[in-house]
Amino acid sequence: MSKTATYLLAAFLTLGLAAESGAAPALEQIGEFTVPEANQGVGVDARHFYAVDNYVIGKYDKNTGTLVKKWQGDRKGPILHLDSAMLMDGKLYAAHSNYPQWPMTSSIEIFDAETMAHIGTYRFGIRWGSLTWADWHDGHWWMTFANYDRLLGPGKTPYGHKANTVMVKFTKDYRPVQTWTLPKTILDRFEDMTNSGGSWGPDGYLYLTGHDPAELYRMRLPKAGSVLELVDIIPMNIRGQGIAWDRSQPGVIYGIIRATAKERAEGGGHKVTVFRLVERP
Numbered sequence: 001m002s003k004t005a006t007y008l009l010a011a012f013l014t015l016g017l018a019a020e021s022g023a024a025p026a027l028e029q030i031g032e033f034t035v036p037e038a039n040q041g042v043g044v045d046a047r048h049f050y051a052v053d054n055y056v057i058g059k060y061d062k063n064t065g066t067l068v069k070k071w072q073g074d075r076k077g078p079i080l081h082l083d084s085a086m087l088m089d090g091k092l093y094a095a096h097s098n099y100p101q102w103p104m105t106s107s108i109e110i111f112d113a114e115t116m117a118h119i120g121t122y123r124f125g126i127r128w129g130s131l132t133w134a135d136w137h138d139g140h141w142w143m144t145f146a147n148y149d150r151l152l153g154p155g156k157t158p159y160g161h162k163a164n165t166v167m168v169k170f171t172k173d174y175r176p177v178q179t180w181t182l183p184k185t186i187l188d189r190f191e192d193m194t195n196s197g198g199s200w201g202p203d204g205y206l207y208l209t210g211h212d213p214a215e216l217y218r219m220r221l222p223k224a225g226s227v228l229e230l231v232d233i234i235p236m237n238i239r240g241q242g243i244a245w246d247r248s249q250p251g252v253i254y255g256i257i258r259a260t261a262k263e264r265a266e267g268g269g270h271k272v273t274v275f276r277l278v279e280r281p
Contacts, residue, residue, distance in 0.1 A: 023280040024232040027216070027253070031274030033065035038256040038270035041133070041197060041242015043085025043092055045113060049254055050092060051272055052242060055079050057094065059116055060272075071116040079109055079118075084133040084197055084242030087113055095143065095242075097130035100152045104160060106131035106145060108174075122174055129160050133242060137200035140177065141170040144208075149192040162187055162194040167228065180228045186210070186217050196241035201277070202250040205231060209255070211240045216253075237273050251277045 037051035037058035044050070048068060051058045055073035060066060073079040081099045085092050092111040097104060103126050110120035124131065128145035135142050144167045147160025165187075169177045182195060186208070193211035201207050206219040206228070218232040238255035246252040257271040 026278045027236050027275040028278050029275050033272045034269045035272045038272045041084035042254045042256050043087050044244045044246045044254050045087040046248035050085050052082050052085050054081050069116045086135050088136050095131040095134045099130045104130045132196050133198040135199050143168050144195050146194045165194045180226050183227050185230050197243040199243050199245045209243050
């Protein structure tokens with residue numbers, strides 16, 4: 001199938017999904033901040049947003065975009081590749097992996113949101129893949145462990161194969177309960193990468209993002225089977241990766257725009273973008 005035909009098919013599919021679920025919601029951009037740490041993801045609480053880079057997290061005032069505190073690890077580790085953040089009860093929980101090293105290992109890294117001190121870790125070891133996001137919803141942890149079609153390593157082989165990407169539901173103490181895979185519809189849109197961000201929305205839907213596409217995927221758990229169901233594809237001014245719903249402002253969601261090499265050479269930088277979800281009549 002040609003690339004044009006593929007895009008047309010995706011457009012018709014999106015229209016069909018919108019018709020099935022009612023009019024698709026839209027996102028209204030209400031803020032933008034140039035933030036050097038906004039390379040991997042973002043977290044948010046009542047007063048601050050937290051921009052995430054591989055081994056750096058910057059804490060910023062939500063209203064002014066002023067840097068408040070920063071945690072910075074050693075380039076050599078042990079924290080190598082933070083990928084997203086979520087805030088709960090005064091703690092920041094960051095998804096972490098050893099990407100692009102092999103074999104894949106993953107952990108949750110825990111920080112005190114006030115002081116930005118690193119205070120804990122939970123290790124998943126070698127199991128499902130590279131942890132890209134974690135969220136707390138309905139009394140459980142929800143996390144995606146990514147696998148990729150991108151060719152990496154000395155043998156230039158697929159880094160786990162993206163079809164093996166799984167979302168896992170855990171108990172409070174990280175015992176696995178159930179797992180789901182992603183539908184081929186959105187896997188195809190990720191090209192050789194996979195799901196990078198995820199956050200449960202105030203409407204009860206799960207929202208996912210890819211590594212690069214400027215779009216948000218509204219998902220739901222299936223009534224049967226183990227494949228997540230795609231409900232809507234919503235355009236979003238992002239460039240990947242981690243996202244976070246603001247639980248202090250229902251309907252507000254944060255994302256990032258990772259600057260390209262060309263944009264950085266021209267004086268541009270990474271950005272945190274802020275949106276309000278608008279349900280169309």
